[in-house]
Amino acid sequence: MTIHHHPGKERIDAVRAFNRFYTRQIGLLEEGLLKSDFSLTEARVLYELAHRDGLTATDLGRDLGLDAGYLSRLLKKFEERDLVERATIEADARRSSIALTKAGRQAFAPLNQGSHEQVATLLERLSAAEQDRLVRAMQTVQRLLGGSAEPKIPYMLRSLQVGDIGWIIHRQGLLYAQEYGWDETYEALVAEILGAFVKSFDPKWEHSWIAEREGEVVGSVFVVHQSDAVAKLRLLYVEPSARGLGIGRRLVEECIGFARTKGYRTLTLWTNDVLTSARRIYEAAGFKLTDEERHHSFGKDLVGQNWNLEL
Amino acid sequence: MTIHHHPGKERIDAVRAFNRFYTRQIGLLEEGLLKSDFSLTEARVLYELAHRDGLTATDLGRDLGLDAGYLSRLLKKFEERDLVERATIEADARRSSIALTKAGRQAFAPLNQGSHEQVATLLERLSAAEQDRLVRAMQTVQRLLGGSAEPKIPYMLRSLQVGDIGWIIHRQGLLYAQEYGWDETYEALVAEILGAFVKSFDPKWEHSWIAEREGEVVGSVFVVHQSDAVAKLRLLYVEPSARGLGIGRRLVEECIGFARTKGYRTLTLWTNDVLTSARRIYEAAGFKLTDEERHHSFGKDLVGQNWNLEL
DNA sequence: ACGGATACTTGACTAAGTCAACTAAATGGC
DNA sequence: GCCATTTAGTTGACTTAGTCAAGTATCCGT
The missing domain is CATH 1.10.10.10 (Winged helix-like DNA-binding domain superfamily/Winged helix DNA-binding domain)
Incomplete structure (x- = not known):
């Protein structure tokens, strides 16, 4: 809807x-x-x-x-x-x-x-x-x-293509700047993370999912290898225009499924308490808050949170 | 034109x-x-x-x-x-x-x-x-x-804003993939460079220029600090739709002017021989080719070139 | 089987637009 | 400064495009 x-x-x-x-x-x-x-x-x-x-x-x-x-x-x-x-x-x-x-x-x-x-x-x-x-x-x-109503396929998942990471950096940078007032260092962080992700990509341990709706990227998530026992979920995001379709939940589910089949013991993630809708998805998926710390990043005072899911 | x-x-x-x-x-x-x-x-x-x-x-x-x-x-x-x-x-x-x-x-x-x-x-x-x-x-x-003819101001230069680096990564990734068949590792490299640029940005020694035409980013260039004597020009690019307006030349000129006023002795840059239109701009600006080496990057066999300009 | 809807058709009409001829004023060249 | 040409606007005569309502034949649901 x-x-x-x-x-x-x-x-x-x-x-x-x-x-x-x-x-x-x-x-x-x-x-x-x-x-x-x-x-x-x-x-x-x-x-x-x-x-x-x-x-x-x-x-x-x-x-x-x-x-x-x-x-x-x-x-x-x-x-x-x-x-x-x-x-x-x-x-x-x-x-x-x-x-x-x-x-x-x-x-x-x-x-x-x-x-x-x-x-x-x-x-x-x-x-x-x-x-x-x-x-x-x-x-x-x-x-x-054209009143084409809802598209037949509300969205589809695919893996990374050329142009995607730049687009995701661009959108996340703008989105968090608009919604939470974060400065350009957040966009830079996303750029570093995704640059490193592609550079050292290991298909045995890592994966990415891009949600596409009518040819447009509307969400994404990444799983990176932290140790053979611990996988890290990173950079979950869903476009505001595509919220309410269950894309966020679906992306997290894909991560969990992937982490399980690869034999990881734990799926961990880092987020900030202001991101309440993401938090709700993590809670629903069974993640537990393990610790919080205050930090000053992206031009704001924030509370960082680590969440874990035992697989 | x-x-x-x-x-x-x-x-x-x-x-x-x-x-x-x-x-x-x-x-x-x-x-x-x-x-x-x-x-x-x-x-x-x-x-x-x-x-x-x-x-x-x-x-x-x-x-x-x-x-x-x-x-x-x-x-x-x-x-x-x-x-x-x-x-x-x-x-x-x-x-x-x-x-x-x-x-x-x-x-x-x-x-x-x-x-x-x-x-x-x-x-x-x-x-x-x-x-x-x-x-x-x-x-x-x-x-x-609208046949709005040529806009009154063909383009303007400004410095970096939130969203720009993602956009530049996205466009460069796509562009070099389309024009030269480079793979996603080039996009990842651009992401790493720009992430690091913003993160460790030093206004005393570094600068960026974004060329904007009717509200759209059509080109960019970065100058980074390599040593107090050597500045490096990085990631020059101009959108195909905006070529022929002298934007590339102008961006390089800005870099040279900036490097001079900051007291650098040398402006250096790395490029690849396939990028012929960029090469022409560097030559016209007085850069000299110092050395070349073959390398395999971005899924292609390439010839990397270092160019220097003594200031 | 019959009341109402659907797929056209036709007659009578009006609105919308075109074309060419015209007047009056302005403009450019010498 | 005069005259040929162009431009702004008007008018008459006309065609085309589209509307509306009434009608016929057929179909569909109960």
Whole structure:
């Protein structure tokens, strides 16, 4: 379950600004269609017909937001021009499945090509990296507004890839700075830990888990070898946007399972008392608080805690 | 100058998919306007008039992509309904500056409110973090397509902030993996270097520069203390999207200037021969190659180089 | 088997937008 | 300073795009 949130004025205004911007943008793209013998709506209908099979008039009307009467006439005109043909659906005599004829596909091709070239021209003004960012940003917008509800797979775990440790350092640095006011030395500590982890990585004794949700890193945890009897769980974190999905608990469970199968006797971890949600996960997993000490780190007075789990 | 790039089919198709998606999205938002006594175009005109001063008919037509004749009649109707008034521009008797009257603002208010609420409803379905991502993504699209030309300030230099080192580790890790096929140990090395840099940072002898372009990190460099006579330049990098702006050269110059003022006698650096564009910058800045050695690192056979500049 | 819904179709209409011809004022070149 | 050209805006005549309501044929649930 995702937590919903009443949006602030700045966000609403930003979205409205984008809507105005893109209304204009689409208007510009339409102008390119003007020279063809099809209107924008006709082109949209042709596009759908060219890319999807077995469509009925109702499908088209629903997906493109068109009036049934208008669409009916439009399709009739297409049929007269021999661009589309309708096949009766045996199961339902009211509906018919609409498809482009060969002539229809031929008429659509230059239209499609024109649109393709227009977009290509638009993109050519950008560098490859910018094109990439543009596409990603568009996909983000589409995914978020597309009402795609909850993704089928809420998250998946994988092991470390290039780019991950930098990303985790970046996010943890920012997150703890925002939430607890820690300074840049925390980020530096994470960098040192993860740099050393990768450098001296020993697959026999160590492991990492990255939680990914729709292609984005939303959590991670590491198990490092302290001695043949003691494994250490390090740097558990879950993105605020992905909290409530049980990712934290799952990551800790993976660590425990890994430590058990590798024959460790104890799983230990160090944390700070301000990190209450992490603490709750450790308690639920059976960890016991063994000791606490005050320390001054990351620009704050903190209480460090060691927790142990006998395996 | 930015490097342009011929876009691939996937990117073009992704952009076209987004256009279709957003055409529909805007269609849905328009439906909300239907109950008011203004058409979408009228509402757009009212919006512009409400938010910008001293507009002429031509300005409106250009910015909203409207036919001059159509707009003329539309404004005449508004004037008859006493929603707008025109003031003659003393410098040019052909043009007149159009503004909403009090009645115009009153008529616009519920329209504006309606649109505001509609967007608010749309956003409410998302969590705060998702709203944030949506807005960012929209701003990215708008900035990239907005033809905002070159930004007034092509880039600016600043010193390190929380989140920077993680970001630099992430980007360098990915970049060298993509461009030269280096493995995750390079990213780990960067993490160790930067973790240690922040941890043992000595402002008397050391410094960092982050190049920022429109709020994004596009380059960085570090100077570290090796001895009181020798400073080391480390981890120079410039984002591919920001190459050609002279950022690399500028970063190296800053390092040299800093090393001179701090009284170092030598500025040294280590690099690899495959990094040809960096090498060109070092040569131009007066660095001399002192020695080379073959080594196997980051999953590749490489030739490491030491370069020195006597200050 | 029948009441209500669904998938279209058609007629009558209005809104939205285009195009070209026109007037009046400004602007640039010589 | 004059004249050709451009720009700002207007108007008439028109087309296209889209809406609305009433209608027919078919399907679906009970």
